[in-house]
Amino acid sequence: MRNLRLVSEILPWRPSLAGKLNLTTEAFAAIVGAILVIPQGITFAYLAGLPPEYGIYSSIFVTLFASLFGSSSMLGGPNTAVAILIGLSVAPFSGRGSPLYIDYVILLSLMVGLIQLLIWLGRGGKYFQYLSPAAVTGITVGVGIILILSSLDGILGLSPSGTLFFFEKLFVMLDSWEVLINPYSFTVGTVTVITGLIARRYIPRYSILIAMAAGYLAGLILMGLFTQVNTEIELLGHIPFQALPLSYPKMDLEYLLVGISMLPNAVTIALIGLAQSMVIVKRLRSETDQPINVDKEVFAQGIANTLGAFFSSFAGSGSFNRTAVNQSLGAKTPLAGILSAVVVFLLISIFGPLLSHMPMAVIAGTLMLVGTGMIKPQEIARLLSWTGELLVFVITLFSIVFLGLQTGLIIAITLSIIMFVLSASKLEIAIRQEKGAVQIRVEGHLFYASIDQLSGLLKHHRSESVVLDLSVVSYIDLSATEAIAKDLLKRDCSATSFVIVLTSQKMLEHFEQRLDGMPVQFIQHLSAQ
Amino acid sequence: MNNLYILLNALGYRLINPGLSLTASLTSLCLLSIAPVAAEPLAVEALLKRGYLDDYHSNVVFGYRIVTETEKYGARYTGNRLRCSNCHLNAGRQPDALPLNVAGMYPKWRSKNGRRNGIGLRIRECFVYSLDGIMPPEDSPEVLAVAAYISYLSHGEVIGNAPPGRGVPTLPDTGYDPNPANGKAIYVARCSACHGEDGYGKAGAPPLWGMDSFNGGAGMADVHRAAGFIWANMPLGSERSLTHQDALDVSAYINMQIRPGDPRKSKLLKLFESISGLVE
Structure with a gap:
């Protein structure tokens, strides 16, 4: 049975799985997704310390495999957090961008993919479901801010100061802007961002495309007037694009030694990639009615990163911003992702040469647009009325921006679990006086953290007859049963009675076993089931 | 031994950590055979054969590859079919053929752009003029790698002096x-x-x-x-x-x-x- 389920999760997506397939909607979403992923792929390759073509390969192959083996309209591919972590993990072993560095990145990506497949085999997907929506909003806004901050480097024409703490970076920028900032790059970047913001207001669908075109033109005009040599506008350069960039992770002794020391990083990257993907999956599941299988999505991420290593791709995960755009355009199946990979391939083969004169400031500008799009005031406003949720949001956001993505994500997961435990340990108790007995109706989970509330109440009503209604309690643990038994022993059995109302057979057996020989009666409500 | 220690540190191991004794001794056994220990720098060809290279030497090898296989490793910023080694013969190691062992001569004022040039700007201008391409940013991996290669070749030259056979x-x-x-x-x-x-x-x-x-x-x-x-x-x-x-x-x-x-x-x-x- 279990093996059968595993096999069904391995099978790729086929059109027959979707009931009704709206091909034009999916295709249009695919085209927009492809246009969005190209600048992101290039910048994330940069963040990971790789030449731009590797970002393109990841945008094609990781997206393709993640959608092909997935079950939702989530778009995978290169991802900010994962790219930054790859850069940090491999940098100590080799010079950025050198062939050896690329070998290590591919080895690391393979390790990430294999770890994710192990998590899939261990049915680990469900543990990522504990992220609360407030934490998710916090993560999204935090990643948006990180995107905006990292785009500043490109827009201002600075060399990337990614290792600097962000307000240290802002301070350096403000302190010596007249030496650091390249006015030409700044102009190009500003044109891109402002055009994009205006276009978003009137024609949101094509805003990124219009912004890129405007920035590209601005760059051409500036270079035509003052030459690239004098302006020092940083260009993307020629992308040596291969149709089938086959690669394989090298496996000799030295590589394995480096691999072993990269293992902790690989585990972190695998977990963070999965956490992000699962957040997206969770959101898709609550907002749409797609037939989403969480474990299948875990498998899709793992297999995409594993196979990606054989196609010169670095590891990726689900993308918040592209999935959101995909969803807003009405895509409902993995077909949009599969087509998007094909469109990236076609776009790069046709327009790739033109991209060589694309200023990096334009690419940074589109990143800033994507980042601003991730900060949605109405979502934050919705949280304002819930103190607990707001607290989770604020702490998550703060830790992501100030302590970094890894720490932020771990804090978000921890906070969500704490919130869940707190809410789970709270019992809803209703007390009624009826027919000379006290009726205590309990809702919630009865376990070691929540039992104190109930046992205090039982102690208070020790001299009266008690009807304990546990008919809607779905879970009871040993310490809760023992607490009830302890109270029973102290009770005056001759004058009062103690009745427990139950529904499930399992709980009844559990009680009969534990409270054997005690003065207690059970009433089983079968109707409630 | 110093090299070995650096290598092990780079691998994340601490020699003093007793918990890792087995792994560490295995690692050191494997690395002893590959760590560059010579005081005299090895020929780049010898570096090419090594499986493991540290940060600096991997950059040197990358620089060598850019110089000798520009169309593959330096393609991002080049605009023609030339390689660096078409003029810098023997990968920049031949006197009287624009040898690259000139790291000690920079920064240097050049009439070409009327500025004091660091080695970085000099490399970037090669991409713009001789390779008819795009000017790479100062901190691009290509420029850093070629700079590392140039300084590697300059071992033994007197700083500030023109090496014999400089230029043409x-x-x-x-x-x-x-x-x-x-x-x-x-x-x-x-x-x-x-x-x-x-x-x-x-x-x-x-x-x-x-x-x-x-x-x-x-x-x-x-x-x-x-x-x-x-x-x-x-x-x-x-x-x-x-x-x-x-x-x-x-x-x-x-x-x-x-x-x-x-x-x-x-x-x-x-x-x-x-x-x-x-x-x-």
């Missing part, structure tokens, strides 16, 4: 103007077998003119400097067989031909040229 020899004044007509005759007789009669190059020999060669801003576009290079290094295998005047004439003939424009002069035209060249 300056030919003595022959007393005659360069004569392109004679240059053409010599080109056909001595050069065209490898570079082709049309100058577009053949397998192994780079294009000397046409849109796939260096542009008007390159050092080789200077008739006298190119003449020095030709006299000292060409034809391959029978170097210094041309007379000074013949070398000057050939150089004049080659530099009369059509080639990409100087990006400093024809601004809009140059941009149009590079964009239209891309679309084809």
